[in-house]
Amino acid sequence: xxxxxxxxxxxVVVWWTGRAPENLASDPVGRLGKRRITDSMSAARPLxxxxxxxxxxxxxxxxxxxxxxxxxxxxxxxxxxxxPAKITGARVSGAxxxxxxxxxxxxxxxxLDVPVERTVSxxxxxxxxxxxTTAKGDISIVREDGKVATFSAPGCRIxxxxxxxxx
Numbered sequence: 001x002x003x004x005x006x007x008x009x010x011x012v013v014v015w016w017t018g019r020a021p022e023n024l025a026s027d028p029v030g031r032l033g034k035r036r037i038t039d040s041m042s043a044a045r046p047l048x049x050x051x052x053x054x055x056x057x058x059x060x061x062x063x064x065x066x067x068x069x070x071x072x073x074x075x076x077x078x079x080x081x082x083x084p085a086k087i088t089g090a091r092v093s094g095a096x097x098x099x100x101x102x103x104x105x106x107x108x109x110x111x112l113d114v115p116v117e118r119t120v121s122x123x124x125x126x127x128x129x130x131x132x133t134t135a136k137g138d139i140s141i142v143r144e145d146g147k148v149a150t151f152s153a154p155g156c157r158i159x160x161x162x163x164x165x166x167x
Contacts, residue, residue, distance in 0.1 A: 013037065020049075025058035039064040046099035065099050072104060072127060075141050075149060083153040085134035090116040093129040101127050 014024075014033035021027040024036040040063050043049035053063050080087070090108050094101025104127060105118045112132075121128040123144055132139040137154030 023056040024061050035060050037062045040099040041065050047097055047102055050099040065103055068100055069104055079139050079141060079151055083139050085136055087112050087114055087132045087134055089114050089133040091131045093119045093121045094127040095125050096120045098126060
């Protein structure tokens with residue numbers, strides 16, 4: 001191993017493309033990295049892998065599942081901005097075993113401070129729908145074909161947004 005040749009101030013990124021150790025920060029290779037990258041969605045059991053990452057999270061750990069949620073988070077922020085209303089609940093629908101759906105559910109619960117239900121989609125792959133409940137009706141982003149998201153809100157016309165969302 002080339003440990004003696006590494007400069008102490010070098011920015012090192014460690015990326016596990018396959019199976020990652022249980023605790024990234026305490027792994028001998030992981031200790032070298034200022035940033036440690038994994039991808040729970042590539043694991044045989046994505047939900048279990050994401051939960052393991054959460055239990056052992058340390059500064060510098062990154063899971064690409066979170067990065068894949070960026071388009072969903074942006075669409076949801078735009079939806080709430082377009083239709084400001086008090087959100088009283090939410091629902092995230094996604095494919096069975098989809099770690100990104102679990103992570104989006106947790107993020108919405110944390111940010112909105114409301115209960116968020118997670119359901120299994122009957123169609124599509126990845127995350128297929130997010131619904132935010134308000135007293136005036138539901139704000140929804142539905143993505144059944146994996147390419148086009150449809151936004152709807154009470155009293156608003158339906159708009160279609162072309163987006164690339166791979167979760």
